[in-house]
Structure formats: C-alpha cells, structure tokens
Amino acid sequence: MTSLTAPGPGRTAPAVAVRPARRRLPVGRVLGWGLAVAVPVAFLAVFFAWPVVVMVGKGFVTDGRLDLSGFADVFSRPRTWRIVGQTLGQATAATVLSVALGVPGAYTLYRRRFRGRAAVRALVTVPFVLPTVVVGVAFRSLLVDGGPLGFLHLDGTFAAILAALVFFNYAVVVRAVGGLWERLDPRATQAARGLGASPWRAFRTVELPALAPAIWSAASLVFLFCATAFGTVLILGGTRFGTIETEIWIQTTQFLDLRAAAVLSVVQLVVVVGVLTIAGRARARRERALSLAATGTAVRPLTLRRRPADDGHPLALAAAGVTAVVLLAIAVPLVNLVVRSLRVDGGWGLDHYRALGAPAPGVPVSVWQAAATSVETAVDATVIALVVGGLVALVVSRRPRRRAARRAVAGFDALFMLPLGVSAVTVGFGFLVTMDRPLGLAVDLRTSPLLVPIAQAVVAVPLVVRTVLPVLRAIDPRLREAAGTLGAAPGRVLRTLDVPLAARSVGLAIGFAFAASLGEFGATSFLARPDRPTLPVMVFRLIGRPGPDNYGMALAASVVLAALTAAIVALAERLRAGQVGGDW
Amino acid sequence: MTIRKPLAVAAALAAAASLSACSVLGANADDKASPSASGTPGGTVTLVTHDSFALSKGVLEDFTKQTGVTVKVVQPGDAGVLTNQLVLTKDAPIGDLAYGIDNTYATRGLDAGVFQPYTSTAAAASDAAKHQVDDSHRLTAIDLGDVCINVDHQWFAKHQLAEPATLDDLTKPEYKNLLVVPGAATSSPGLAFLLATIGAYGEDGWQAYWKKLVANGTKVDAGWSDAWSTDFSGGGGDGPRPIVLSYASSPPDTLPKGGGDARVGALLDTCFRQVEYAGVLTGAKNPLGAQKLLDFLLSDEVQADIPGQMYMYPVSTHVTLPAEWVRWAPLAGKPFDVPADEITAKRSEWLSQYSEIVG
Numbered sequence: 001m002t003s004l005t006a007p008g009p010g011r012t013a014p015a016v017a018v019r020p021a022r023r024r025l026p027v028g029r030v031l032g033w034g035l036a037v038a039v040p041v042a043f044l045a046v047f048f049a050w051p052v053v054v055m056v057g058k059g060f061v062t063d064g065r066l067d068l069s070g071f072a073d074v075f076s077r078p079r080t081w082r083i084v085g086q087t088l089g090q091a092t093a094a095t096v097l098s099v100a101l102g103v104p105g106a107y108t109l110y111r112r113r114f115r116g117r118a119a120v121r122a123l124v125t126v127p128f129v130l131p132t133v134v135v136g137v138a139f140r141s142l143l144v145d146g147g148p149l150g151f152l153h154l155d156g157t158f159a160a161i162l163a164a165l166v167f168f169n170y171a172v173v174v175r176a177v178g179g180l181w182e183r184l185d186p187r188a189t190q191a192a193r194g195l196g197a198s199p200w201r202a203f204r205t206v207e208l209p210a211l212a213p214a215i216w217s218a219a220s221l222v223f224l225f226c227a228t229a230f231g232t233v234l235i236l237g238g239t240r241f242g243t244i245e246t247e248i249w250i251q252t253t254q255f256l257d258l259r260a261a262a263v264l265s266v267v268q269l270v271v272v273v274g275v276l277t278i279a280g281r282a283r284a285r286r287e288r289a290l291s292l293a294a295t296g297t298a299v300r301p302l303t304l305r306r307r308p309a310d311d312g313h314p315l316a317l318a319a320a321g322v323t324a325v326v327l328l329a330i331a332v333p334l335v336n337l338v339v340r341s342l343r344v345d346g347g348w349g350l351d352h353y354r355a356l357g358a359p360a361p362g363v364p365v366s367v368w369q370a371a372a373t374s375v376e377t378a379v380d381a382t383v384i385a386l387v388v389g390g391l392v393a394l395v396v397s398r399r400p401r402r403r404a405a406r407r408a409v410a411g412f413d414a415l416f417m418l419p420l421g422v423s424a425v426t427v428g429f430g431f432l433v434t435m436d437r438p439l440g441l442a443v444d445l446r447t448s449p450l451l452v453p454i455a456q457a458v459v460a461v462p463l464v465v466r467t468v469l470p471v472l473r474a475i476d477p478r479l480r481e482a483a484g485t486l487g488a489a490p491g492r493v494l495r496t497l498d499v500p501l502a503a504r505s506v507g508l509a510i511g512f513a514f515a516a517s518l519g520e521f522g523a524t525s526f527l528a529r530p531d532r533p534t535l536p537v538m539v540f541r542l543i544g545r546p547g548p549d550n551y552g553m554a555l556a557a558s559v560v561l562a563a564l565t566a567a568i569v570a571l572a573e574r575l576r577a578g579q580v581g582g583d584w
Numbered sequence: 585m586t587i588r589k590p591l592a593v594a595a596a597l598a599a600a601a602s603l604s605a606c607s608v609l610g611a612n613a614d615d616k617a618s619p620s621a622s623g624t625p626g627g628t629v630t631l632v633t634h635d636s637f638a639l640s641k642g643v644l645e646d647f648t649k650q651t652g653v654t655v656k657v658v659q660p661g662d663a664g665v666l667t668n669q670l671v672l673t674k675d676a677p678i679g680d681l682a683y684g685i686d687n688t689y690a691t692r693g694l695d696a697g698v699f700q701p702y703t704s705t706a707a708a709a710s711d712a713a714k715h716q717v718d719d720s721h722r723l724t725a726i727d728l729g730d731v732c733i734n735v736d737h738q739w740f741a742k743h744q745l746a747e748p749a750t751l752d753d754l755t756k757p758e759y760k761n762l763l764v765v766p767g768a769a770t771s772s773p774g775l776a777f778l779l780a781t782i783g784a785y786g787e788d789g790w791q792a793y794w795k796k797l798v799a800n801g802t803k804v805d806a807g808w809s810d811a812w813s814t815d816f817s818g819g820g821g822d823g824p825r826p827i828v829l830s831y832a833s834s835p836p837d838t839l840p841k842g843g844g845d846a847r848v849g850a851l852l853d854t855c856f857r858q859v860e861y862a863g864v865l866t867g868a869k870n871p872l873g874a875q876k877l878l879d880f881l882l883s884d885e886v887q888a889d890i891p892g893q894m895y896m897y898p899v900s901t902h903v904t905l906p907a908e909w910v911r912w913a914p915l916a917g918k919p920f921d922v923p924a925d926e927i928t929a930k931r932s933e934w935l936s937q938y939s940e941i942v943g
Contacts, residue, residue, distance in 0.1 A: 058672075079939075133809065137821075140814045146824040156803075234806040239769055240943045250769050253665045255932050256692065340821075345841055362638035362893065432660075432669055436676040446678055447630070447658055525635075526660050526669075541635060543809045546830075546837040546895060548820035551813050 029490055036391045040416065040461075043388050046438065048419050048458050051430025052265070058433070059262020070259040071266075080247075084267060087243040090158075090233070091226035094165035098222045099215060101166065101326050102173025104319035110178030112302035112316065120327065121573060122566035125171045125511070127330060129519030129565045131536040132231025133543050134558040138333035139164050139236060141340065148336070161237045165229060167330060169222040171515075176218035177211060179508045180470045182299055183292045184210055199315050212286035214470045220279035221466055224272060224420040230522065244268045248423045265426050272421030276414045284410070290474035292501070334562065341555035345548070352552035356560065361550060363541055364531055367557045370538040371564060374518055377534055378568075380453035381460055381517035382510055388457065389464025389509070392416050394498065396465065397472035416465055419458045424522025431455065431527065449532060455523040460513035467509040472502050511572030518565055535561045626652030629873030630679035632865070634666045635659045637684055638893040639886065647880045653873045663689055663772050663860075671696040674866065680874035683726060683862040683881060688775055690717045690861055691928035699723060699863035702875050706882035708900035715859045715899060717924050723861035726881050727896035730832035730855035730916045731776035733763075734848050736818030739826035748827065750853050751784055754797060761801035764815040765829040766808045767942070769935050772858075773808050777829045778938055779927065780856035783920030787930075794941045804942050818848045832915055833895045836908040846912045855916035860896060 060066060074080050109121050127135070142148050143155040154160045184207065192202040230245045239246065244264055251261040302320060344351045356367035363370075396413040400406055419427070435445040445451050475498065483493045521536045533541065535557060542554035626648075631637075637659060644655045658679055660669045667689040670682055674696060685693050693699060699722035704712070715725035733754065740747045748759055766774035781790045803825065805811040812819040816828035818838055830848075832855060838847040862881055864874040880886060887898035891906055897915060898905075 136806075136810060137814060140810065141821060141823075144814055144823055146822075150824075234770060235810055238804055238806055239767055239939060253661065253668055254769060255935070256668045256671060257932065359641060362636070364641065429669070429672060432673055432678065436673070436678075444678075446673075447656070526665075531657065543813070544636065544807075546812065546819075546834055548837075551820050 032491070033395070036395050037412070040388045040392045040395075041412075043384075044416060044419075044458070044461075047454050048422075048427065051434045052422055052426055053430075054434050055258075055426050055430035056262045056265050059258040059260075059265075062259075067259075070263045074260050074263040080264075080267075083242050083244055083247050084271070086241060087227055087245070088271070090161065090165070090229075090241070090243060091223050094162055094169065094226040095219050095223045097162065097166050098169045098173050099219050101322060102170055102218065103177055103211075103215065104322040105170065105174040105326060106178035106181055107316070107319045108302065108323040109174055110182040111299055112320070113299050114302040118570050118573060119566075121174075122570040123334075124174055124327070124330060125515055125569045126334060126562045126566050127167045128169075128171045129515045130558060130562060131519065131521050131539050132229075132235060133540055134337065134555070134561075135164055135167070135232060135333070136235030137340070137543070137555065138337045139167075142333060142336050149332075156237060156240075158237070158241065161233055161241055163329075164232045164236050165226050167333065168229070168232065169225055170326060170330065172221050172225065173215075173218040175508060175512060176221065176466060176470075177214045179467055179505050180214040180290075180474070181207075181211060183471070184290065185292060203315060209286060210290050213283045213473065216279050216283040216286070217466045217470060220276060220283075220417065221420065221462070223275055223279075224417065227268075227271065227275075228421060228423060230424070244271070245423055245425075249425045252425050252429060261426070265423060268421065268423060269418075272418065273414070276417050276421070280410055280414060290476075292471070292474055337555060337562070338559055341552060341559050344552065352549070352556035355549065355553050356556060360538065360542060360553060362545055363533060363538060365533065365538075367535070367538060367553070367560060370533050370535050370557075371560060373532045374535040374561075375564070375568075377449075377453045377456065378514050378517035381456035381520075382513045384453060384457035385460035385464050385513040385517075386506070386509065389416075389461040389513070390468065390502070392461065393465045393468040393472055393502065394494075396469060397475075397498070399477065413465070413469075417462045420462050425526075427455070427458070428523045428526035431523070446527070452524055452527050452534070453517070455527060456517040456520045457513075459520055459523070460516045463512045463516050464509045467512055468502050468505050471505045472498060475501055507572050507574075511569040514568050514572065515565055518561070518568070535564070626654070626876075627870055627873060628654045628656055629681060629870045629877050630656045630658060631877060632658045632660070632666065632670065632677075632679035632682045634663050634684035635661055636894060640889050640893060643885060643889055646885060647877065650880075651873075651876050653870075653876060655877060667693050670698045670865070674698055677865040677867050680865055680868035680870045681862060681877050682865055683860070685723065685861050685863070686772070687717065687857075687859045687861075687924050688772065688779065688927050688931075690723055691924045693863070694718070694720070694722060695928065697866060700866045700868075700871070702864045702878065704875075704879050704882055706879040707884060707902075708882040708887055708898070711899045711901050712882060717861070723863045724878060724882070725859050725899050726862050727887075727890050727894065727898050728857060728859040728915075729896040730850070730852075730857055730919055731773045731780065731829065732832045732850040732852060732855040732916065733777075734816075734818075734828050734830040734834050734850050736816070736826040736828075736848055737845070738847050739817045743826075747849075747851075749851055751781060751793070754802075754827070754854075755793070755800050757800070759800065759827065761803075762825050763797070763800070763827040763829075764803040764805060764811045764823070764825045766811045767804050767806055768938050771807045773829060773831070774804075775931075775935075776856040776858055778934065779922045780854060780920040782934065783856065783922045791937060791941060794938065798942060831895060833891070833897070833909065833913045835912040836906070837895075839908060839912065846908075850913070852914065852916040853918075855919040857916070857919040857921065858896075 059070060060068060105124070109117060109124070139160065140155065143152065143160055144150060145155065188210070189202050189206050192206045193199065197205065227243070228245045229243070230249055233241055233243055234246055244267060248261050248264045248268070251257045251264065302316070341352055342348050342350070359366050392412070396409055398409060400409060431451060432446055435451060438445050480493050480497060483497055484490070488496070519536060521540070524534055525537055525540065539554050539557050539561065542550050542557060637657065648654050660666055663684055663686050666682070667685050669678065670693060682699070694717065701721045702724070703721045704724055712725040715728060717723050735747050737747070745758060748754055748756070753759065754763055765777055768774040768778035781793055785793045803815055805815060808830070811828055812830055813821040815823040815825045817823055817826045819828065832850045832852065835846040835848045835850055840847070862878050864871055864878065868874050882900065884900065884903050887900040888903040890896055890898045891909055
C-alpha cells in the first residue's frame, strides 16, 4: 500500500527496505487501526462536534434560511476587533511568560531530586483546578486597596490577569515538559560537554531542541487555556479586558444574541486552528526520535553547594532560583485562601471546616458528599479520557510514509485539541439542544449524571494526548522495525514496545486528566444536577449566598478541593514512579 | 534503552478500573434511586430553576407526601442562563415547571412562547396576581425583592462621614471611590441597578448619571459575590469600599452573632423591584404535576420558607416574616420601575451603551 511511495522530502524516516514484505495489510491490523481511529472520532463527533455545530448553526439559520449577515454586522463593531486583539494579546503574553517560567521549573522539579519534591509537584498543580471564583477571591483580596499587596496597585489591571493566567497554567508547562525531560538520556549533553561546549551551549544546542516538541505542545495547551479563560478574566479585570470567550458568554447567556455568539465562535475557531497549525508545524519540524532513559539515570540530586561531579551547576542554581520565586508567588494566594478560611467572626477557628459535614445551606448535600461526587465523576472522566486519548496518541504517533496520510494524522491530532479552544458555553448550550434524543435514542441525556463525566472527558482528552504523545513519538522507529524484523507481530510490537513506554507517562496523564476533571466548571455548571453537585459547583453556590458563614464555608471547601487535588496528583505520580523504580 | 515490565502500570490501571467500576456502580445506583420515585402514583415533575433556588430540608419531601409526585430539580445557572436555556429548548423542554425568571427576563420567555397558561387557586394566588406581568396567566409571581444600594454603618461612623441616601448622593465628591457595584452585563443585580437608574433618570438621562458615577471612582465588578465579599467593607471580606450594590434583604446577614444592630443598611430610595415568577412549560411531560408544584410554591409552607432560604420576600401577605427581616430588611416604599416589555425591547441597546460608558 505504501511501499511504492517515496518518502516526503526532508523527512528523517529512513526509507529502509529491510522491513518484512508487506504486500497487503492483514485484516486484523486494518481492523485494529480502524477501530483506534473510529472510536475517538465517534466520541468527538457525538459529544463535541455535533453540539457545537448545532449551536453555531442556530446563529446562522433564521427562518430556515442561511443568513451570514451576522459576520458583516459583528465585524463592523469596533468592539469586536478590540476583543480579538485583547484575546490574542492576553493569551500570547501569558503563554510566553508561562513557558519562560515553566521550563526552569520543569528542570528543577523533574530533573533534580530533593526532599519534598513530590509535595512541591503536587502544589504547583493545585492552581490548575481551583474554581475561578476562588482564584478571584484569593487574588483580589490580596490586591485590593488595603489588602496585603494593595500597595502594588495591581487590582483590575492587565498585569493581575496575566499573573492569574500564569498561576493557572504554570503546572501545564512544568508537567508537560518535565515528563519528557526526566527521561531524556543525559549522555548526549555529557558528550557535548566532553567536546568542550559550555553548559549553557550544551543546553541550548542539545537539550532544548530535544525538548522543543514538548515545549510547543505545552505552549499550545497554555495558549488555548488562556484564549478561552473566562472567569479569571471577568473577575480580575471586569468586562474592560473582555476576550472572545467572555463575549460569547455574554452574548449567549445574557443577550441571547445567537447570531453574534455564532460569529464569535467561528472567529474563536479560526484563531484556535491557526494557533494549532503554527504550533503543530513548529513541533513537527523538531520532532525526532530521542534516546530515552529510565528516570533514575537522568535525575540528579539538587544541591546548593557545588560538587565536582555536578555539571552545569550555575545553570541548575539559576533554574532553582527562578522556580523558588515562582513557587513563592503561587503559594501566596493559596496561603491567603487558607488564612481567610480560618477567619471566624473576627477571630480564628476551624468552624467553617466543621460545618462542611452538614448539608450546606441551599444545597441538599454536604461538602464532603460533593467531594465524593467530584472524585467519582473524575474517575469516570479520567477512564474515558485515557481510553480515547490513549488511542488518539497511538494513532498520531505513527509516521506514515505517504504525505496525504501524514497530513491526515496531523489533522487527526489537531482535531482532538479543538475542545480546549472552543467556548464551554457553546458546548454546554450545544449539549442542551442536542442531547434530548442523542442519535435518535429515546434517552434524555441532558439531565443524566452520565453527561458530566463525558463533558469533562472531552476537555481531558487533549491533555492525555499531549502528555503521552511526546514520549510515544520519541520512540525510535528503528526499534519497532527491529522488533518486526525479529518476527514480532505488529500487535506484539505494540504490546511490548509502545504500550510499556507510553505507560511511563500514564501516571502523569492520569494526574492531569483527573485534575482537569476535578476543576472543570464551565460545562459542568450547565449540566450538574443540584442533588449531585461537584465541588467547584458547590463552592460557586456557597460563595453566591450572603452571610459570612457561607463565604467562610466556600473558602474552606476550596481548600478541601485544593488538598484533594494535591493528594490525587501525588498519588498518580507515585504509581508511575513505582514502575520506573526510581526515586521512591 | 530499557523496557521494564509494566507491573505498576498494570496495577494503576487495575486500580483505576476498579475505582471506576465502583463509581459507575455508584452512578447507576443513584440513577435508580432518583427516578425510582417514578414508581409512585404521581410520577416525577422536573423543576427548572436558577442556581439560587433553595428550600429547607424536607419541604419538597412534604410535597411528595401530599401529592405523590416526586420533584427533580435542575439548575442550569443564573436567571439569564435559565431563561435563555428555556427559550433554546422550547421544542424539547428540560423540565415541567420553571421558577426564578424575574421581571427583567419575563417577556423574553413569554415572547418565545415558553410557558402555557395556568391559573393557580392556591391561597396566595390573589396576592400573586398583584404582581402579574400581563393577563395571560402564563407566569405566576412567587416572590419579590429589592435591589438597593447598601452602606456600611460602621465605616461611616468611624470616618465621621454622613451616609449617602439617594442615587444623586453617590456622585458627590465626598463619596469618591467608595462605591462598588456588580456589572450590568454580567450579573442580574447589576442589571437591576442599571434599570433603577433608567427608571430614575429616564431613557435619555441615565447615561449622564453613569458617566458621573464612573468619574466619581465607582468600581464595577463581574459579579455580586466579588463586590460584596472582596471590595465591600461590611460583607465579611473587609474590603476598602463602604458602599455596595446588594439587596434590601442583605442587612440581616450582617447582624453580629452576639446580638446588636446590623452593620449594614439598605438605602430604600435607590431600589429596583425584582419579581420572580413560575410558569408551566409548553410541552411539559407532566403538566398536572407542574401545576401542583406551582400551587405548592404559593403554599404557606414554601412562602414562609423563602426569606430564610432565598433572601426574597414572599408574595403572600399572610405568612409571618422572620423577626429580623421586619426590623432590618423592610422593602422600599417606592422602588424605581421600568416596564417588562420595554426591558426586553431595549436591553441590548442599553447594555451596549452602558458597556461603552463603564469601559
């Protein structure tokens, strides 16, 4: 099938003729890959594409006729252009900052070993799941005039939004880059050093290019998160710093101007696809087989004193310094949150925590029950995301020889990133208008508890793909070929080569998917049933009710959510570490 | 390159699988548990409401005892989200009865044909009729409240400054940088306040007033909770600003635990009246159940429960209000008013003008 096509120009994949003759593909293999493509596509089509298309379609169809006048109308408003500019500006600035700070963090937290590292890794993940209302409180109560950091006069500024976006997304870069870095074989760098390169030069010319795919991966994730940030932007900056996302939210939930919302959704899609294309190109150019090592060999202890054997000490120290500052900056709002949750009637106490056991005012369940619901939902969402995301990663990790096939694979990859770049409002409302009879089945999924983990999984899939894929792609194709030459059937190659290697990043992916699901609020809030609220929904309800006790309880519940996340992320990492037999 | 036996991964996956099995089971059990009531003679009625809906424990169970009908509650978001979702799902409604649409959104729902007529015969029906939107009997008033400017008495006493009393006062230099309000495009009390100013200064005069407010350092937050808990000095978050937009019913929440006066008071000459309605949805699967539930919302049991749970006034004039409400949370005598159909017609225009002014 592919054997006659010449390899594309510039590809490193060797046109080796040593493969065992494959004149026709075995039925089983075709079926296997067919399924690996069909299952995720079906999932995405039903639970993402269909709702979004129907919802956007509603804005373009009036009285049964296609009406595209919305474009001219929306684009003639100066506000639209301002908003598009602000979206790009905010997301770009936050992405650059997150990467600049996250790469040293990835080095320190994944390439170096020190006491309490697991706790620190868990800590940086906490912001990722905090409900935006809570981050709003944590940040704004610090920055507000008269607050502990009021003298900075940052309240309601662009800088405050930027800080919050980096606060949210730092973990994305650290985890995505760190996951690859800790397995990068250090011998290449050592060789470069041996040949006389300075540590900085060795890093720049050997390690950085090797990490580039993971960095681009992380950057595109962060960009999508920032471009669709909604609560953070509104709470910290108000409508002044409105983005495409906040505008879609306002047009859909407040004005019911579906035409404007649809146009903006299309604009959002164009922006997202553009960014994904650029990032995908940049990534693909740098992607190549890497020599991976077990984490034990690549990770060295972190010391402040210089040791003779410790190469590139000043660089490591600088990275550790940057990381320490960032950690402090992350800790301050979190500590502020804990402190505020302990305030009781002008004094201090654990009253708000004790109140978590009883049914909360306005909600029929206690915060602990909501926490249980959150975990249950997140487990379901994570399993779905792992299966779907694992399949996607496996398919995308292939490098077919034919150009068209390669394009198809790249498109397939980008397709599954889209859910991160499309408004949760559009998806949430889309569910409502399509899931009353999904696929013609007589089950109303809209109010079913099943839809919540599915909605969360849609968002978690790209995270799984982005975590597992760099590792899969880094597997030298010659390894597979060698295995094939030695007589291993393709299924066996997968089983003994791809799966075990990918599995090393599964712990990371589980933690990531779990965190994303625990913290998901946008789509969940439209779908969650009040008798089974998740923790973020609970926090939102509590904070919306007057009275200092409700406020205190909301903060205490947020602290519980943070602690829960940290614990689960640490646990997921432990699973992985146990397998590698490294540092535990 | 080493490839180790993926023991722990297998263990991890097994653990995840078993956990998920556990949760999937849990979900199933729950699924069976909630609609299990469909076995009861009256079936299930689904109430679609905003996210502030709450009743004391046992109240909805009493309804089931009285009628045999079980209530399932769906809360998609605030009043705006609620209304828009009802409009969008008109052909396949997500429930039977809607509750919580207020007078700022009522005509949007009515115009879209979301509700069907029903004339309640409950005890408080005559009281409810005083607040009706139109005479089509599709929406029935359940409760009401006033959105008003609140002031922190303690702050003003400490700073020996006279408290403001009217909307005009808020633009005076002595109150510069003291007011915080939730945004009108992002929160329903914020919209109510914008309507109060439109009611007060007229369709052509409110813009000038808002320009003065902004020039006087008014802070516009995204939502009520940001304004009340973070920026306001009397809401428990110790913020810097002593004047906030909230409700006439907010002061009782600031009563000290040991007794004494409420820390916060509402300015009753700055209010906009919100009325919340319930209506049977067009295409409801259980319209009879919906009617029974609507009657129940007007019963003394629910009406008396509303102040404590939802911070609104019942429409019923013969249930007893909580003592601290009588003392600390009176309704405005003459709230500002803008007709419901005018709100629906001009909302977008007003909000875009407002957004330009506020920035």
